[in-house]
Amino acid sequence: MSRSVQPPQLDAFDRKILAILQRDNTTPQRTIGEAVNLSAPAVQRRIKRMTKEGVIQANAAIVDPMAIGQSVTIFVEVEVISETAAQIEEAKRAFASEPEIQQCYYVTGEADFILVIIVPTMGDYEALTRRLFFGNNNVKRFRTFVAMDRVKVGLNIPVEA
Amino acid sequence: MSRSVQPPQLDAFDRKILAILQRDNTTPQRTIGEAVNLSAPAVQRRIKRMTKEGVIQANAAIVDPMAIGQSVTIFVEVEVISETAAQIEEAKRAFASEPEIQQCYYVTGEADFILVIIVPTMGDYEALTRRLFFGNNNVKRFRTFVAMDRVKVGLNIPVEA
DNA sequence: CCCTCCGATGAAACAAACTTGCAAAACGGC
DNA sequence: GCCGTTTTGCAAGTTTGTTTCATCGGAGGG
Structure with missing residues (x-):
């Protein structure tokens, strides 16, 4: 935190x-x-x-989603209507509290948030969108990208001088 | 691999x-x-x-980018011109071989690839785009999103039955 | 129905790694 | 140049990881 x-x-x-x-x-x-x-x-x-x-935030095993039977990786671009500080903080909290949301970034560009979501099935994603986007009247628009192949995965921060 | x-x-x-x-x-x-x-x-x-x-792909320490002086997280949506199997594989290899590209997904939707890139400075990203996108005539279009806040980071695959 | 085979398990012994205490060296400020 | 602080390496102690081996339980065949 x-x-x-x-x-x-x-x-x-x-x-x-x-x-x-x-x-x-x-x-x-x-x-x-x-x-x-x-x-x-x-x-x-x-x-x-x-x-x-806190430099080292966690020590984690990285698991292949393919090995776990069904699991779907999804990217979502979220555009909000009102971008006041309070509402952005509210959105951050809402997104961060969802276990299915693996990564959440607040970004500049043509979207406001980018989410990386991993769910067992597409049905779970649909339920999540219902709860998270359609139930939130500050969400203007969201675009979904479904991963067909996880070509590369890692989180290595460049640390060399 | x-x-x-x-x-x-x-x-x-x-x-x-x-x-x-x-x-x-x-x-x-x-x-x-x-x-x-x-x-x-x-x-x-x-x-x-x-x-x-291969179920466990790696065992990694997760480092806070903020702790490493300057580091920028960037999302890129890449749209390619020709989507033949050979060219997709070529693109996968090209993206996967870049150390700055942390994550690469081949996706459905309005883009073909989504990249997560971490570079020390914006200048490094610009150099990367020059080499990777402008130097590749199969890239139709790419859109950049710069992360202002890393709200949440993780890669926990749901494993519960 | 019993018997054998095969894989997985737990207890114990063993090896390797982590952790702590302590004295010495390196660094900075005065 | 001296002294306090910080960090280091060595060595001992402790925890953890690894291997060995005898046993258990289930699947398939006689």
């Missing part, structure tokens, strides 16, 4: 460690240490600090 | 384990075992199997 309050200082060691952990966070600290020229405990302390500071 | 060749059978144990690992893959196997009523070795074997089968 809370972002990093003060910009944490990340040195070259931290960045290299993050680059490794983003690729594979099961890498042993000893191996990381060898890669960055630091001892295992030093690596461990830095990881602990970055986790506490 | 290779998808799951044959749909792996996932039982209730596997699904519960995946649900936990998607939330936090640093959870000890013993703790997972208690949660699903299985011994630690059984959990370990299932994780190993699902990793080999």
Whole structure:
């Protein structure tokens, strides 16, 4: 919920460690240490600090949706009618509270929000649209894109200097 | 690279384990075992199997882009001119090989591809568009959305029965 | 109906990784 | 140049992951 309050200082060691952990966070600290020229405990302390500071937000296994029987990935562009600060915040809260909404971005351009949704079936998506868009009179328009192929998936932030 | 060749059978144990690992893959196997009523070795074997089968695609730390100084998240809708199988595959390969392209989906709707891009600065994005879109004569049109706020981020596939 | 085979399981032993305490080194401010 | 702060590496202790092995239970065949 809370972002990093003060910009944490990340040195070259931290960045290299993050680059490794983003690729594979099961890498042993000893191996990381060898890669960055630091001892295992030093690596461990830095990881602990970055986790506490919120630089590392989570440690997650990435699962192939195809493996889980039916699951559909959908993109939605949402355009709202009124873009007052209060209503934008309200929309953010509404979107963020939906478990099916995997990612929600507030964007500039021809839309106001972009949502990434994963649901077991198209029927679940239809129910979600009913509840979320048709039931919300601040939604002007929304456009749906259904993923046929998940060509590439990741969330690796560029950390190199 | 290779998808799951044959749909792996996932039982209730596997699904519960995946649900936990998607939330936090640093959870000890013993703790997972208690949660699903299985011994630690059984959990370990299932994780190993699902990793080999590709159900678990990666184990990654999720990093807050805000913590890494400047970084911009951008959505791009790409519409291609010719949608032959060969050209679609070519585009998939081209997009997947770009490190800045975090996510690439082949979609139905008013666009053909949706890209999620993370770059340090807008200048890097401009350079990418030059190389990727203007240099590709199969790209009919692309629309850019710049993320002002990363309201929610995750990739949790629904695994509950 | 019983028997065998096969896969999965749990207990225990083992190996590897993580974590902590502590003294020394590096860095900065004065 | 001295001193306080911070970070480091080493070593010991603890937790976690991994392997081994005997056992259990179900499916198929005699």
